[in-house]
Every structure is written in structure tokens, then in C-alpha cells.
Amino acid sequence: MSKPKGRYPKQKGVAADPSCFINRELSWVAFNERVLHQALDRSWPLLERVKFLSIFYNNLDEFFMIRVSGLLRQLREGFVDLPPDRMTPTEQLIALRERIALSLERAQRCFQQDLLPELQREGITLVTPDSMSDKHRGYLRRFFELEVFPILTPLAFDAGHPFPHISNLSLNLAIILKDQKKGERFARLKVPDTFPRLIPVPADRDKILRKMGIPGDGRCFMWFEDLIRMNLDSLFPGYRVEDSYLFRITRDADIEIEEDEADDLLESIQEEVDRREFGSVVRLEVEDRTPKRIRNILAENLEISPHQVYAMSPPLGLSCLSELCRVRRPDLKDRPFQPFVPKDLSQGTDIFRTVRSRDVLLFHPYDSFSPLVEFLRQASQDPSVLAIKQTLYRVGPKSPIVEALLEARQQDKQVSVLVELKARFDEENNIEWAKRLESAGVHVVYGVPGLKTHAKICLVVRREKGGIVRYVHMGTGNYNAATASIYSDLGLITCDPEIGADASEFFNLLTGYSKQDSFRKLIAAPAAMRRRIMEMIAREVENHRRGLGGAMIIKVNALVDRECIEALYAASAQGVPVFLIVRGICCLKPRLEGLSRRIWVTSIVGRFLEHSRVFAFYNGGNPEIYLGSADLMPRNLDRRVEIMFPLEDRKLKEAVIRYLLLPQMLDDRRSFRLNPDGTYTPPSGGFDSQEWLLSVRGAWH
Structure with a gap:
């Protein structure tokens, strides 16, 4: 990958050193690793662990569709504005591939060596064609002929047949055929998404279980692609099926609308949504046993580079594991609760x-x-x-x-x-x-x-x-x-x-038409939110300097904005304690001597997705708390319409501090601590703030 041409602006401010910032994309990968950590954590019920693994893979799909595609687009266009950490798109892509490859290895081991055996012990089994009796093969053959065969469309690829379009996130089979006269042939078959990815194996399922040494009363499934593979011969009469290899692609799915040029915004958005299926290819996933020549055929026709090819052990696309969570096994899921209604x-x-x-x-x-x-x-x-x-x-x-x-x-x-x-x-x-x-x-x-x-x-x-x-x-x-x-x-x-x-x-x-940029109590972006946040941070610094006490607790999904990070660094350097609860991306480095020694950052990944944004300031002993929809990111502060609103009732402010902020700062069961080097220390204690809130729900009313 060549270095793109473009603008590399000079950096100013207290933290101009790129080493003071964590790369945004790598920080997101660290967040997804924290999700994967939950799948590996045996304290969760089994099907909850399966759910977390499904979320890990789904997150990764979206990351490639939006963030990785953006980096590749910068390379193609040859023009970039570097992030505060100064990593070029090429450097980021190289680092991301290395980090994601390690995450995928852990995720695959988690599925194959940990979750699958555990599921099998609980009577939830993913059977393979080799483990089935002739009777079940016959049943599945009839099911295939009646329900599946009519909707399959094998597509040849040769001099007379162009390489077919491969839709985004679709699962496909690259099939190698042999003809006695014409030799080897190549075909592509899309695995249709009209059926669940995991097909229940119905009649006499207990016999399959007993054959595998598993007690009855379980649930059996097989991969839909395995069902198709068992019956490929019926799709190519007169040819011998030599082998088939799974592959899957991810396309650029980021929508870009020039609103000033759009006569009808609704129609333009619909057109762009439809166009997602034709975005440039960002990633090719192939079954790891796929021969190099087949990988090359796919990569060449999809117009991608070798670094965009990921060889993985099957099955591919494991976001589908969420289907297993529909199994009626409440003993393998979180204990249900009744939300409180005042x-x-x-x-x-x-x-x-x-x-x-x-x-x-x-x-x-x-x-x-x-x-x-x-x-x-x-x-x-x-x-x-x-x-x-x-x-x-x-x-x-x-x-x-x-x-x-x-x-x-x-x-x-x-x-x-x-x-x-x-x-x-x-x-x-x-x-x-x-x-x-x-x-x-x-x-x-x-x-x-x-x-x-x-x-x-x-x-x-x-x-x-x-x-x-x-x-x-x-x-x-x-x-x-x-x-x-x-x-x-x-x-x-x-x-x-x-x-x-x-x-x-x-x-x-x-x-309508309005240029209003300030309100009585609400704070709106993009007009005033950035400025007001800076003012509230500066006020804490001034109060601390005057001996009135200064401190702040900020809870967001992401902390990326450089100006906000520098303001927090400046506050810490003046001795103001700053407590940050950042679920996802955090580009700030805490606990650095002389810069962020008074900043602590935690990330909670638990049963519920932490989504609230809270800005709490000590304000000289009269706490000021704002809630809102905005994270501390340039897009929220500069390119979105957002609002922050104050809590003015004393009891409500006390409730947010007592029942949300302080428990999450004390959480040592689901809370990861961000270290100065950008790594996270996993939790090792026993206090789960979310579970505690479940036990006291309604107490704040």
C-alpha cells in the first residue's frame, strides 16, 4: 500500500505529541476485544456467551463496512487529514489487520474449543453430515429437493459467463467441477438467506444425539451450507463435484449524500441504500483450506489486494450464532427481570x-x-x-x-x-x-x-x-x-x-428557517455544545485554582474529539480529578505523568449496552449535571444536531450520582481499566453495577 498524498496539518495545543493519543480505529478494536472477553467469561450463562460472540462478529462486519472502507477510500483518493496520533491510512490498515487477525483466532478458538463442547454437553448440538444416519440423510435430501433446490441458482464462470455479482455479506460456495471432455469448471452458488443459517434437524433427533454419545432432550441443528453441500450433485448433472469452498465478502456500505444536489432526499437515500450491494469490496473471507488458485480467482475478479483476504476456519459469518439464543433454555440465559413502573x-x-x-x-x-x-x-x-x-x-x-x-x-x-x-x-x-x-x-x-x-x-x-x-x-x-x-x-x-x-x-x-444558536436551558450542537463543554471544564479548573474544589465525571460512548481531550489533559495537569466512563472508543491516554495523572478511564461491558451520556461537574459544591445524546466526537459536536439538557431537581441529581455514576466507578466485575499504554486491564472483582441496579431498581423514584 502506497502512502497517500494529501494535507498533513500542523498540530497545536498542550498535547501536540502524537504519542499522547490512542488511534481511534485501534481503540475500537480494543472495544470489540472486550466484547469477545465476555464470550470467554464462564461467569455468564452459556447462551449469553454465545450472544456476545455473535455481537463480536456483527460488530466486525459493520467496522469493515464503514471504518475500514473509509481508510481504503482515503488511499484511493490520495488525500487525508491525519488523526491526532498521526497514523497514515496505510499504517492503520496494517495495524488493524494484525490486531483483527489475532482477535479472530481467539474468537474461532472460543467457538470451536469452548462453546461448541459446552453446548453439546447441554444437548444443543451442531451436527455434521458425517454424524447422520442414512435415514436422516434421506429425510434431508427430500427436504432439500422440495424446499431448497427450487430457489438455488448456480452460476458458471468461464469465457461465456462473466464473474457474477456477489452481494454484501452473502455466504457463497466456490465449486470445482470436473467434465470428462472439457476438464475443470468453476461455479459460484449463493447460499440463500431465505432460510435460517442453522437448520433444525427434526424427526428422531435423539437418535443422532445418542450416536454421538449425547443424552436426549436436546436441540439439533446443522449448517445450511452443509445441507447444500450434501446435495451439490443434483445441481450439476453430468459433472463430478470435486470440491466446494465457502467464501464471503464485505462491501463499502457508507452512504454519502450530497444533500444540496438532492431534489428528493427520501428518494436519494433509498437509491443509496440500494447501491450498498454494489459498493467496492473491502474484505474477502475464505475457508482456510481454499487452494491458492481459487483465492486468486476470487481476489482478482473482486479487484482486491492480498491484504484484504482473510483465511478462516469454517463456519464463516458467525453473527448468525444469535439464532441459537432462540432455543428455549432459560437455565442457559440471564435471569429475566420485570422493569419497574412507578x-x-x-x-x-x-x-x-x-x-x-x-x-x-x-x-x-x-x-x-x-x-x-x-x-x-x-x-x-x-x-x-x-x-x-x-x-x-x-x-x-x-x-x-x-x-x-x-x-x-x-x-x-x-x-x-x-x-x-x-x-x-x-x-x-x-x-x-x-x-x-x-x-x-x-x-x-x-x-x-x-x-x-x-x-x-x-x-x-x-x-x-x-x-x-x-x-x-x-x-x-x-x-x-x-x-x-x-x-x-x-x-x-x-x-x-x-x-x-x-x-x-x-x-x-x-x-423551518432559524439561525438561533442559544437557548435558555438546552445546549445544542453544532452551534453551542462544544463551547459550553469547554467552558464547564475551564470552570472546574478555575474553581480548583481558587480552592473551591474541582472535579468532573463524564460518561459517554466514545471520546475522540481532540479539543475535548486536550481540555481534559489541561484540567488534569492543573490537579483537577477527572473520572471518565467510556464504553467504546477512547483516544485519551490516562495516568500519564505531567499530562493525565489525575484522569481515570473505565469501560463497562455487561448485560446491558451502556448508552447514556452524562456530564457531571462539581461546580464549587453545587453539582451541575447534563444529560444528552452526544458523544465527545467531532461528528457529534460539529456535524450533528444534538441536545444536552440539565437536571435541576436536587433529588434527581443525587439519584444519577448515587445510582449510576458512583456504582459504575466502583464496578470491578464488568469494568475494564484503561492503562497509559492504551491496553485495558480486565476486571477481577465481584461488584457488578448493572446487577446491583437490578436489585435496587425503582429506589431512585
């Missing part, structure tokens, strides 16, 4: 009355998502409600939130919704919801040109005896009932008049 927020209560009496702070998933759904349902049915305005980023395929908005429109209320069409990998869901909302008469807008709207806010305008009252919900997570059960997020419902006024003006900014 009595004054339960179904049938007057939620508007509750919010008039107090601000409501919900800790998901420990608190149920249902009060928020009930809030919108009541708003949709309440004759006193005049209008509802809401942003939607990731709502999922089945959304009670959207259903409530549609019902509100049926009740002749004014409903305005900003649907962010550029929510990565949720574009198609959001397009469908946008169309459905528009057809129902909802005012649908697609955001501010050139910016992605990531803010989570809902405004309900209600006529009451004293006049108009505005009820506002703001959150750190999406309006998605499914993810609310597995993501750790915070949401606030308030009727504070100033926040209500801010919310109205914020929606005017989104739906």
Missing part, C-alpha cells in the same frame, strides 16, 4: 398530572419503557392536547411510539415528526415509517441540510386552565421499545416552562 406513571394514571407535580427521570432498562409509550398514547387521545412534535432516529420495525403518533393524527392533532433518514443501517425502516406518517397526514421533515439529527426530544403542547403547558421528554437513547430493554439510557419528562419554550424554538429550528 405507580403514578402506570397505565391508567394521569401522567400529565404526575409530571406537573414532579420531573420524572427514567433509568432504562431498570425502569420500564411503558411510561413513555403511555405518555404519548395519553397525548394522542387527550382532547386538551393540541400538538405533538418529535424526533425519530432509530425506532425499529415495530414501534408503539409511531403508532401513538399516527393515532394522534387520527384524532386531528397537529403532529410534526423529524425522521432522520441517515440513521446508519436503519435507513430502510425510517423510510417506511416516514412514508406511513406522511400518508396519514403527519408533517414529516428530514432534518437540517448537511447535518444528521441525533437529538432525542418530544414536545406535547396541551391547553390547561391556566393556559398552554408544554410537556417535554428528552433522552439519551432512541425512541425504540426493543432496544430500551437492553440499552442503559436515561430519559427526563418535565413541564418546566423554560425547557418547554426551548423545545418549541428547537423544533422551529428543525422544521
Whole structure:
């Protein structure tokens, strides 16, 4: 790989030395290694470990589709702006391949040598063709002929047949055939995704188990590609099938829209989503026994370099392991729990009355998502409600939130919704919801040109005896009932008049023409968030200098922004203690003498995905806490519409500190500690902050 030409800007600031920063991409790989650590951790129930391994592989697919593809694009275009660590795209790609290869080796050993034997001991078995009786072979042959054969399309590759298009993330077989007269032939067969990847082996499955020395009452599966391989002869009559080799490709899936040139943004996004299947190839995964000549045929026709080829032991594409988690074995899964519902927020209560009496702070998933759904349902049915305005980023395929908005429109209320069409990998869901909302008469807008709207806010305008009252919900997570059960997020419902006024003006900014860049209580990006965060950090430094005490706790998904990192370095250098809870990417190096000795960084990877963003400042003894949707990344601060909102009620501030921030700082069961050299020390203690929260859920209300 050649070094790209381009701009290499001079760096300024207290941490101009590139060694003071961790590379963003390598930091992400370290995060995914922490996910893999959970799959290796025997303290988790078995099927939860399988789930973590599935997440590891799914994360890796997305990383190649978006981040690795971006580095390769920089190489092709020959123009880059170097990151603070100064690694070129070539250097990053080399380092990534080496690091990812090691992770994949660990992941494959975890699956083959650890999880598979454990599953087998529990009666959950992945059978192979060699282990089956003739009776089962006959059954599967009939199933193949009736259900599978009709949808398979073998494609020849020779002088008269061009190399076929290979779709993104599809599983394929490269098949070698022999003809007595014409010699060797090459064909490609796509493994269709119309069936589960793991096919249940039905009748008399216990006989298979007994043959393998496993007790009955289990579940048997076989890989779908093995079923196809068992029957390849029926697809090529007159030819002898010499062998077949699995392969899989990953394509560039990053959507780029020139909004100023798009006459119809919805149509343009749909076109780009469809075009994902034709993005340039980023990675080729091949079965490790694939001959070099077959690898070369594939690489040459896919137009990729040798460093983009990954030889792996089968099976490939193990994100499909999530299918095993559907097995009804509650003894092999996390113990279920019932989310807490405060009595004054339960179904049938007057939620508007509750919010008039107090601000409501919900800790998901420990608190149920249902009060928020009930809030919108009541708003949709309440004759006193005049209008509802809401942003939607990731709502999922089945959304009670959207259903409530549609019902509100049926009740002749004014409903305005900003649907962010550029929510990565949720574009198609959001397009469908946008169309459905528009057809129902909802005012649908697609955001501010050139910016992605990531803010989570809902405004309900209600006529009451004293006049108009505005009820506002703001959150750190999406309006998605499914993810609310597995993501750790915070949401606030308030009727504070100033926040209500801010919310109205914020929606005017989104739906109309407005250059407003400041609000009474809300802090919005890209106009003011970066500046306000810098000011709050600087205030802690000044308070510390004056002897008033200075400290901060920041909880985010990612810390990448160089200006923010330098501000935190400067605070630490002045003696201000800084506690960072960063789940994913962290480009800051803690505990460096003279630079970050007063900074501690932890990453929690547990049962729930830590997703909330919290900014807590000591503020001279009067703690100031903001919640929001933004991470400390350039894209959030400069290229997205985001909001941070204050917690002003003393009890709510105490609840966030007592039940969220302090327990996570003390966590030594699921919390990894970031070291000065960029490595993470795995947990070795016994206090799991998430499990503790489950045991005390509802205590903060």
C-alpha cells in the first residue's frame, strides 16, 4: 500500500505529541476485544456467551463496512487529514489487520474449543453430515429437493459467463467441477438467506444425539451450507463435484449524500441504500483450506489486494450464532427481570398530572419503557392536547411510539415528526415509517441540510386552565421499545416552562428557517455544545485554582474529539480529578505523568449496552449535571444536531450520582481499566453495577 498524498496539518495545543493519543480505529478494536472477553467469561450463562460472540462478529462486519472502507477510500483518493496520533491510512490498515487477525483466532478458538463442547454437553448440538444416519440423510435430501433446490441458482464462470455479482455479506460456495471432455469448471452458488443459517434437524433427533454419545432432550441443528453441500450433485448433472469452498465478502456500505444536489432526499437515500450491494469490496473471507488458485480467482475478479483476504476456519459469518439464543433454555440465559413502573406513571394514571407535580427521570432498562409509550398514547387521545412534535432516529420495525403518533393524527392533532433518514443501517425502516406518517397526514421533515439529527426530544403542547403547558421528554437513547430493554439510557419528562419554550424554538429550528444558536436551558450542537463543554471544564479548573474544589465525571460512548481531550489533559495537569466512563472508543491516554495523572478511564461491558451520556461537574459544591445524546466526537459536536439538557431537581441529581455514576466507578466485575499504554486491564472483582441496579431498581423514584 502506497502512502497517500494529501494535507498533513500542523498540530497545536498542550498535547501536540502524537504519542499522547490512542488511534481511534485501534481503540475500537480494543472495544470489540472486550466484547469477545465476555464470550470467554464462564461467569455468564452459556447462551449469553454465545450472544456476545455473535455481537463480536456483527460488530466486525459493520467496522469493515464503514471504518475500514473509509481508510481504503482515503488511499484511493490520495488525500487525508491525519488523526491526532498521526497514523497514515496505510499504517492503520496494517495495524488493524494484525490486531483483527489475532482477535479472530481467539474468537474461532472460543467457538470451536469452548462453546461448541459446552453446548453439546447441554444437548444443543451442531451436527455434521458425517454424524447422520442414512435415514436422516434421506429425510434431508427430500427436504432439500422440495424446499431448497427450487430457489438455488448456480452460476458458471468461464469465457461465456462473466464473474457474477456477489452481494454484501452473502455466504457463497466456490465449486470445482470436473467434465470428462472439457476438464475443470468453476461455479459460484449463493447460499440463500431465505432460510435460517442453522437448520433444525427434526424427526428422531435423539437418535443422532445418542450416536454421538449425547443424552436426549436436546436441540439439533446443522449448517445450511452443509445441507447444500450434501446435495451439490443434483445441481450439476453430468459433472463430478470435486470440491466446494465457502467464501464471503464485505462491501463499502457508507452512504454519502450530497444533500444540496438532492431534489428528493427520501428518494436519494433509498437509491443509496440500494447501491450498498454494489459498493467496492473491502474484505474477502475464505475457508482456510481454499487452494491458492481459487483465492486468486476470487481476489482478482473482486479487484482486491492480498491484504484484504482473510483465511478462516469454517463456519464463516458467525453473527448468525444469535439464532441459537432462540432455543428455549432459560437455565442457559440471564435471569429475566420485570422493569419497574412507578405507580403514578402506570397505565391508567394521569401522567400529565404526575409530571406537573414532579420531573420524572427514567433509568432504562431498570425502569420500564411503558411510561413513555403511555405518555404519548395519553397525548394522542387527550382532547386538551393540541400538538405533538418529535424526533425519530432509530425506532425499529415495530414501534408503539409511531403508532401513538399516527393515532394522534387520527384524532386531528397537529403532529410534526423529524425522521432522520441517515440513521446508519436503519435507513430502510425510517423510510417506511416516514412514508406511513406522511400518508396519514403527519408533517414529516428530514432534518437540517448537511447535518444528521441525533437529538432525542418530544414536545406535547396541551391547553390547561391556566393556559398552554408544554410537556417535554428528552433522552439519551432512541425512541425504540426493543432496544430500551437492553440499552442503559436515561430519559427526563418535565413541564418546566423554560425547557418547554426551548423545545418549541428547537423544533422551529428543525422544521423551518432559524439561525438561533442559544437557548435558555438546552445546549445544542453544532452551534453551542462544544463551547459550553469547554467552558464547564475551564470552570472546574478555575474553581480548583481558587480552592473551591474541582472535579468532573463524564460518561459517554466514545471520546475522540481532540479539543475535548486536550481540555481534559489541561484540567488534569492543573490537579483537577477527572473520572471518565467510556464504553467504546477512547483516544485519551490516562495516568500519564505531567499530562493525565489525575484522569481515570473505565469501560463497562455487561448485560446491558451502556448508552447514556452524562456530564457531571462539581461546580464549587453545587453539582451541575447534563444529560444528552452526544458523544465527545467531532461528528457529534460539529456535524450533528444534538441536545444536552440539565437536571435541576436536587433529588434527581443525587439519584444519577448515587445510582449510576458512583456504582459504575466502583464496578470491578464488568469494568475494564484503561492503562497509559492504551491496553485495558480486565476486571477481577465481584461488584457488578448493572446487577446491583437490578436489585435496587425503582429506589431512585
